[in-house]
Amino acid sequence: MADDLDLFNSGVLTGEREGAVLPDRTLWESKKGGVVLVECPQRIPCNPCHTSCPTGAIRPFADINDTPKVDHSLCTGCTLCVASCPGLACFVIDLTFSGDKALFKLPYEMLPLPEKGQKVWCLNRTGDCIAEGTVENVTQPKKDRTYVIHVSAPKEVVGEFRTIRAVK
Numbered sequence: 001m002a003d004d005l006d007l008f009n010s011g012v013l014t015g016e017r018e019g020a021v022l023p024d025r026t027l028w029e030s031k032k033g034g035v036v037l038v039e040c041p042q043r044i045p046c047n048p049c050h051t052s053c054p055t056g057a058i059r060p061f062a063d064i065n066d067t068p069k070v071d072h073s074l075c076t077g078c079t080l081c082v083a084s085c086p087g088l089a090c091f092v093i094d095l096t097f098s099g100d101k102a103l104f105k106l107p108y109e110m111l112p113l114p115e116k117g118q119k120v121w122c123l124n125r126t127g128d129c130i131a132e133g134t135v136e137n138v139t140q141p142k143k144d145r146t147y148v149i150h151v152s153a154p155k156e157v158v159g160e161f162r163t164i165r166a167v168k
């Protein structure tokens with residue numbers, strides 16, 4: 001098992017870091033369509049999350065190297081930033097999906113693409129399987145850009161579930 005320093009240096013988020021803060025829970029629970037989570041804590045020259053956002057939820061960058069700042073109240077969960085982020089660092093979580101399940105809208109660049117109705121393993125940031133999910137939709141919000149996979153999974157894994165692996 002890697003220690004925290006190894007994980008930090010590999011880019012895996014550990015602990016509370018700017019860019020990995022969850023949205024206000026009351027706002028989040030009331031937002032049909034979900035809100036964006038941006039896990040991008042390092043200063044790099046990049047801003048497609050901001051330029052792709054039609055509502056201004058990803059705030060303007062004073063400096064291209066700034067880490068993204070988000071006004072979650074403006075987010076509609078449209079996933080345009082999810083499809084545009086080259087670092088696969090944006091995703092949307094909709095807590096209104098059902099009583100016990102959330103809908104996770106995740107960037108996905110592997111082939112073959114999963115299909116609607118397919119069961120998948122939900123993986124955490126270090127690749128461990130933490131739950132089983134169901135693919136609810138497969139979308140491509142922007143032509144020739146990253147696909148966005150919609151997966152329903154238990155609400156308990158909201159803070160950890162970040163990608164999928166097909167169930168063989």
Ligand code: SF4
Pocket residue numbers: 035036052053054055056057058074075076077078079080081082092
């Ligand atoms: S999901 Fe849509 S509205 Fe929300 S931050 Fe991303 S681009 Fe903006």
Ligand code: SF4
Pocket residue numbers: 038039040046047048049050067068084085086087088089090
């Ligand atoms: S587009 Fe992605 S990698 Fe680039 S600044 Fe925004 S969140 Fe970070």
